[in-house]
Amino acid sequence: MASGRTVAEPRGGRGRAAEVARGLAAYGLIVRMWVRSTLAYRTSFVMMTVGNFAANGLDFVAIMLMFSQIESLGGFTLPEVAFLYGTSGIALGLADLLLGSIEGLGRRIRDGTLDTLLLRPVPVFAQIAADRFALRRAGRITQALLVLGWALPRIEVDWTVGRVLMVPMMAVCGTAIFAAVFTAGAAFQFWAQDAAEVQNSFTYGGNALLQYPPTVFAKELVRGVTYLVPLAFVNWLPALRLLGHPDPLGLPGWVDFLGPVVAALMCTGAGLAWRLGLRGYRSTGS
Amino acid sequence: MVYAAVAAGSFRRYATYRIATVAGVFTNTVFGFIVAYTYIALWDERPHLGGYGQAQALTFVWTAQALLATAALMGGGGLDELQERIRTGDIAVDLYRPADLQLWWLAADLGRAGLQLLGRGVAPMAVGALVFPLALPGDALTWGCFLLSVLFGVLVSFALRYLVALASFWLLDGSGLALISGLACMFFTGMVLPLRVFPGGLGEVVQLLPWAAILQVPADVLMGVRSGDGLVRGLVFQAGWAGALLALGRLVQSAATRKVVVHGG
Numbered sequence: 001m002a003s004g005r006t007v008a009e010p011r012g013g014r015g016r017a018a019e020v021a022r023g024l025a026a027y028g029l030i031v032r033m034w035v036r037s038t039l040a041y042r043t044s045f046v047m048m049t050v051g052n053f054a055a056n057g058l059d060f061v062a063i064m065l066m067f068s069q070i071e072s073l074g075g076f077t078l079p080e081v082a083f084l085y086g087t088s089g090i091a092l093g094l095a096d097l098l099l100g101s102i103e104g105l106g107r108r109i110r111d112g113t114l115d116t117l118l119l120r121p122v123p124v125f126a127q128i129a130a131d132r133f134a135l136r137r138a139g140r141i142t143q144a145l146l147v148l149g150w151a152l153p154r155i156e157v158d159w160t161v162g163r164v165l166m167v168p169m170m171a172v173c174g175t176a177i178f179a180a181v182f183t184a185g186a187a188f189q190f191w192a193q194d195a196a197e198v199q200n201s202f203t204y205g206g207n208a209l210l211q212y213p214p215t216v217f218a219k220e221l222v223r224g225v226t227y228l229v230p231l232a233f234v235n236w237l238p239a240l241r242l243l244g245h246p247d248p249l250g251l252p253g254w255v256d257f258l259g260p261v262v263a264a265l266m267c268t269g270a271g272l273a274w275r276l277g278l279r280g281y282r283s284t285g286s
Numbered sequence: 287m288v289y290a291a292v293a294a295g296s297f298r299r300y301a302t303y304r305i306a307t308v309a310g311v312f313t314n315t316v317f318g319f320i321v322a323y324t325y326i327a328l329w330d331e332r333p334h335l336g337g338y339g340q341a342q343a344l345t346f347v348w349t350a351q352a353l354l355a356t357a358a359l360m361g362g363g364g365l366d367e368l369q370e371r372i373r374t375g376d377i378a379v380d381l382y383r384p385a386d387l388q389l390w391w392l393a394a395d396l397g398r399a400g401l402q403l404l405g406r407g408v409a410p411m412a413v414g415a416l417v418f419p420l421a422l423p424g425d426a427l428t429w430g431c432f433l434l435s436v437l438f439g440v441l442v443s444f445a446l447r448y449l450v451a452l453a454s455f456w457l458l459d460g461s462g463l464a465l466i467s468g469l470a471c472m473f474f475t476g477m478v479l480p481l482r483v484f485p486g487g488l489g490e491v492v493q494l495l496p497w498a499a500i501l502q503v504p505a506d507v508l509m510g511v512r513s514g515d516g517l518v519r520g521l522v523f524q525a526g527w528a529g530a531l532l533a534l535g536r537l538v539q540s541a542a543t544r545k546v547v548v549h550g551g
Contacts, residue, residue, distance in 0.1 A: 041459070043462075044459055044461070044462060047462035047465070047466075048461070048462060048465065051462065051465040051466060051469065054466075054469055055465075055469055055472075058469060058472060058473050058478055059478065061473070061478070062478040062479045065479050065483065065484060065485065066328055066479065066483075068485050069328075069331075069332050069335055069483070069485065070328065070331040070332050071331075072331070073324075073327050073328065073331065074327045192305055192309075193305075194303060194304075194305035194306040194309065195305050195306070195308075195309040196306075196309070197306065197309040197310050197312075197313050198309045198312055198313065200313050201312060201313045201316040201317070205313065205316045205317055205320060208317065208320050208321075209320045212320075212323075212324050212327075215327075216323050216324055216326075216327040217320075217323045218323060221319065221323070
């Protein structure tokens with residue numbers, strides 16, 4: 001049956017650029033199709049979006065219930081925790097909306113439908129990322145935006161142009177970092193199809209972690225998400241700088257601005273892992 | 287007996303998903319660590335919050351992770367399959383079988399819960415006990431009471447999920463309801479925050495709802511917060527909700543099977 005090698009691999013800069021453009025166009029096409037099909041069942045869509053909104057809202061309700069009993073957690077006030085919550089939630093929400101469907105790869109390998117995608121003249125990555133595009137995930141983004149909007153006027157920051165720009169920068173880099181984690185997790189499923197849940201530890205688990213101040217966690221855990229799976233660059237490091245809190249690891253100050261570099265490195269690594277996985281894919285047999 | 291066979295079959299079925307089980311244990315453990323550290327910070331600020339010491343709060347965290355799959359704290363747990371069978375009309379075949387629908391699915395759910403308690407419960411709890419100081423009992427009797435309490439909790443969880451699944455007889459697409467009931471389950475079981483920590487009147491009300499029987503009572507039994515009279519009251523509370531909700535399930539079931547009209551004839 002079809003393997004990764006049957007997909008054309010153009011060489012050279014122009015070929016690559018054309019390939020990316022083709023992939024993006026196909027992605028847009030598939031996304032539009034799924035959005036139209038979702039909106040056909042309007043009530044169901046509204047319910048699922050509200051549910052998605054509420055599911056994440058529960059996390060924040062838990063945080064507010066905690067703060068009904070305390071003034072600060074790990075030296076952070078409620079607006080500061082809300083700022084962490086909002087920035088992390090937006091990053092994960094956007095990554096989940098854009099290519100969260102990729103975690104369905106294991107199922108497609110098991111039932112053999114990945115082969116159908118391989119036969120189409122569109123990059124598999126674009127197809128599977130747009131597969132069953134779930135507009136309801138906008139619920140999480142909306143909820144995180146509301147929390148962030150509540151937090152921004154309440155945190156004590158001496159806003160300058162640079163500091164204002166750091167907030168959208170965090171969202172973009174954070175989205176790229178979570179997107180890389182989603183992709184790497186999917187690539188891992190080429191080898192272990194049933195292990196889809198492992199990546200939840202890093203995506204949803206990472207989000208649960210980043211909602212709270214780094215001062216709350218053990219140093220080893222903070223080191224792990226700084227050096228090993230550098231989720232700390234999603235919001236922790238830039239937020240510590242913005243809020244004027246000392247870094248528990250005592251890293252040099254310029255590290256706080258490495259977000260874009262880390263995001264680019266992670267996306268490259270995840271892309272390589274994806275190619276490796278796809279190339280090694282040998283279908284289910286007959 | 288046929289129901290024992292169903293339970294055993296369900297146990298074996300879930301036992302075949304080995305990699306998925308390992309992946310689940312990994313995820314439960316990671317979440318356990320994250321929540322444990324936030325609770326340590328919370329109890330550092332407010333020692334004895336909700337009547338728990340820090341070790342008891344940590345025990346709650348790891349009990350919740352251990353029971354997450356067993357008691358289906360996030361919904362689902364195999365009954366989404368029943369919901370799908372009702373939606374597609376396959377349920378008509380099930381109703382022809384010489385077995386009771388509720389008992390059949392209850393047996394299947396108990397088999398699943400049994401496997402997941404062993405496969406997904408023991409390991410996270412062991413890791414938690416190794417890394418954090420937990421308030422675990424030293425005597426076999428308390429562990430026995432805990433297991434009984436877990437069984438009652440699973441019965442209540444099943445009864446609630448069965449009602450949600452049966453709602454598909456009336457709603458064409460039950461996925462919205464399943465989502466809402468999953469959310470309610472996460473919040474009112476104490477999964478997001480122990481019910482004893484909820485402030486004021488809210489805290490008292492949530493401890494009377496059926497969801498409290500699923501996680502809060504078993505956790506309190508395990509860490510010895512409920513002993514003597516409290517223990518008996520806790521078990522009676524659980525058994526009461528289990529009996530009431532299973533009976534309600536029977537009523538709804540007979541109403542549903544009387545009206546069932548499979549699509550297309």
